[in-house]
Amino acid sequence: MRTNLSSQISLNRVSPKYYKPENTIDRSVLTRFEKIPTNIYETVDEGVKCIADEVIRKIQERQHDGKFCTLALGTGASLRPLYAELVRRHKEEGVSFRNAVIFNLYEYYPLSEQGSSSIGQLNELFLNQVDIDRQNVFTPDGTIPQDAVIDHCLLYEQRIKTYGGLDIVLMGIGREGNVAMNEPGSTAASITRLIFVDSTSRSEAAHNLGVDNLPPCSITMGINTIMEARRVYLLAWGDDKTDIIKQAVEDKISDTLPASYLQMHQNATVCIDLPAASHLTRIQRPWLVTSCEWTDKLIRSAIVWLCLLTGKPILKLTNKDYNENGLSELLVLYGSAYNVNIKIFNDLQHTITGWPGGKPNADDTYRPERAKPFPKRVVVFSPHPDDDVISMGGTIRRLVQQGHDVHVAYETSGNIAVGDEEVVRFMHFINGFNQLFDENQNETIRKMYADIKQFLLQKKEGDIDTRDILTIKGLIRRGEARTACTYNRIPLDHVHFLDLPFYETGRIEKNPISETDVQIVQKLLQEVQPHQIYVAGDLADPHGTHRVCTDAVLAAIDEEKNAGAAWLKDCRIWMYRGAWAEWEIENIEMAVPFSPEELRAKRNSILKHQSQMESAPFLGNDERLFWQRSEDRNRGTASLYDKLGLACYEAMEAFVEYKPL
Incomplete structure (x- = not known):
């Protein structure tokens, strides 16, 4: 069962000539906008193997000379595949790390004894699985008193010098260009110090650790400390790092983008995969650096x-x-x-159509969708109970109005994205209803109401909700989803709550996708046998749920294809984007326009999800509410078509076709 098909989605086939230059001259021509040497790999696996080769080569070189090899290590998501590869080399190939000295790049502050820590994650991912001498592992102490921090940081710097400085730094890059925990504003002269971590970096780190909250500060290795290392590798994988990588590699050095300081390092390398490289000039605008292999999409771009x-x-x-x-x-x-x-x-x-399900009795030669069959059976997969209306609410209304048989499948309960006050409000209503209309006044409800109030009163940051509370939060989101579907005239027997098990951890960090998740999706597809499937394509979702949900759907489709399912031969799969990003116009294959009235109706369907308004826990750094983000994005797509001289509409939703591998 292939459960990682989303990683193989490639909207633009990039010619190897742009990222694998044959000689030094070709490389200098292609990379003339790049101010840090940048290696682009086709896959993450290829990248981590090459980096692992170089790290191990240095360690073994030091072993041969009877010396320590000093490594500064981070714990970001980009480093996980590398650590897995190094662990594999140790277990399967006997690579030894006995002479490695480890310096942790940063630690959260202040830490409680039970709190999640950076060194704890580093131990779990790497150190506990290889033969490193524990006496050679050093980390900032996140539990020391505040008045001792300055001396502690100076001692950390001195210890690095005692070992002759850093041989290699392995680190990722944050969404704001931070390296280690050096936030925007950090100076080139900064050394190990206590720093306040802003909400963006803290939420990103919390997601990597799989916890809900982290302390407000960090003790981090400074820019100057990192710059004094003899070798620096900055790793980044995936679509969500495209913009920040381009800025760090191609823009001017600035303290607002700490990673850009690496432009001054004599031996730093940025290691990225093709998705992360997609906004570099040689990939996105190759005509500015070399002669091109012109494809239709590249010409359009x-x-x-x-x-x-x-x-x-x-x-x-x-x-x-x-x-x-x-x-x-x-x-x-x-x-x-x-x-x-x-x-x-x-x-x-030809990408513009007001008939997303195909126009009956019409020539469909130049239309994105087929005229037949009509009406079509349609399944819209929604990762959370509001992604359907946020991402394609206008298209859903069109499909229903035009007579198609529309099903909506909510893949997860979305229960952790409901605020505690919603639970209190909900239980207050149930308890009041019980008192007014139940003569026997159900004791179970009264006790549950009291228990929940008591739990929430004592709840601390990071505490996992009880199963009863999670169930209630899930019910709240189900009710909102049903209300929105009813508003869009979708019959309630066409509304499916899949509650995929991978999501039900009660925390931000989810379980890996399993066969059980895929089988639940597959069962629905077998029952409906759709002619159209809509699936989330915004794989840059910062919480990762969209990617896992998409993988579940694509894996189910793959299983059906391998089984020779007849219905799949007459089915098209469309990917949408919504709250986090929009498709680049060169990739759009279907654009569904709508009027001001239809945009207002879409807004109303999003507003049915009241728990996801101002008090929703995971709105991110974007201060706009989801309906505002959605409208701005849809208007932006329509405005772009207008600027290009095409029809002028109020708003547009855009889609890209997915062809099963």
Whole structure:
């Protein structure tokens, strides 16, 4: 059973010539916008094997010389695959780490004795599984008194010097460009110190640790300490690091982006996979650095970029515009700007449809969806109980209004994203109802009400809710989802709550996807046998639930394909995005426009999820509520089509087709 198919989604096939230059001259041409040496790998596995080779080579070189090898290690998500590979080399190939000296890059402060710690995670991921001498493991102490921190940090710096400095630093990069826990504003001269960690970095670290909250501060190795290391590797994998990697590698050095200081290091390397590299100039805009292998998507990307650069719609671009902006190759290929313009204009025009399920009795040659069969059976998979309306609420209403048989499948309960005050309000109503209308006044309800009030009164940060509370929170979200579906005229027997088991941990960190999760999805698909499937494609979701849910659906489809399911031959799979990102226009294959009234109706369906308004626990750093994010994104897509000279709509929802591997 393949449960990681989302990692193989590749919207744009990137030619190896852009990321695997054949010689030094080609590399210097391709990377002229890059100010830190950057290695791009096709897969995470390929990347971590190459880095592991270099780390082990240095350790063994030091072993041969009878010396220690000093490593500074972080604990971010990007380092986990590397640690797994190093552990594998130790267990299967006998690689020894006896001469390694470990310095933990940072520790949270203040730590309680029971609190989750950085060194605890490092032990679990790596140190406890290899033969490192525990006397050679050093970490900042997150439990010392505050008045002793300064001396403790100076001692940590001195200990690094005692071992001759750092041979290798292995670290990731945070969403704000922080390295170790050096926040924006950190200076190049900073050394090990106590630093306040902002909410973005703290929530990211908490997610990596699988806890709900972390202390407000950290004792972190400073920029200067890291810069004095003889070798630095910065690792980043996946779509959610694209923008920050481009800024760190290609923009100017700035204290607002601490990772950019690595531009001054003589032996630093950024190691990324193709998804993380997707916004680097040589990948996203290769025509600016070399001759291109032109594909339809690359041409579309280039023309959209040229339109936004010149402020012109597609059909007003001239030969001069192409020549002055590095796109003269397209004039050679197509003969004139007009020929390129009309091709791309028609390509984009054909993505727009007001009939997401296909228009019956119409020529569908240039339409994104087939006219037949009609009506279609449709399954919309929603990771949480509101992603359906946030991401494609307008399209759902269209599908229903146009007569299709629409099912909505909520993959997780979403129970941890409900505030405690919602539980109190809900239980207050139930208890009051019980007192008014139940002559016997059900004792079970009264006791549960009292127990829940008492638990919430004593609840501390990080405490896991009781199973009763989690169940109530799940019921609250179910009720909201049913209300939204009823508003969109979806019959309640077409509303499915899958409650995939991987989610039910009560914490941010979830269990790995299992066959049980996949089988639940597969059973629904076998029952409905849809002609259309809609699935979440926003894999940059910071909490990771969307990716796991998408993997469950794709694995179920893969199992059905392997079993020769007849229904799959007449089914198309569309990926949507919603709260976190939008598809790049060069990748959009279906754009569903709607009017101001329809946008307002979509907003109303999102507002049915009242527990996810201002008091929702996981709104992130974006201060806008989900309905505001959704509207801004949908209006932005429509505005982009308008700027390109296409039809002007109030808003658009965009989709990309997924073809089973």
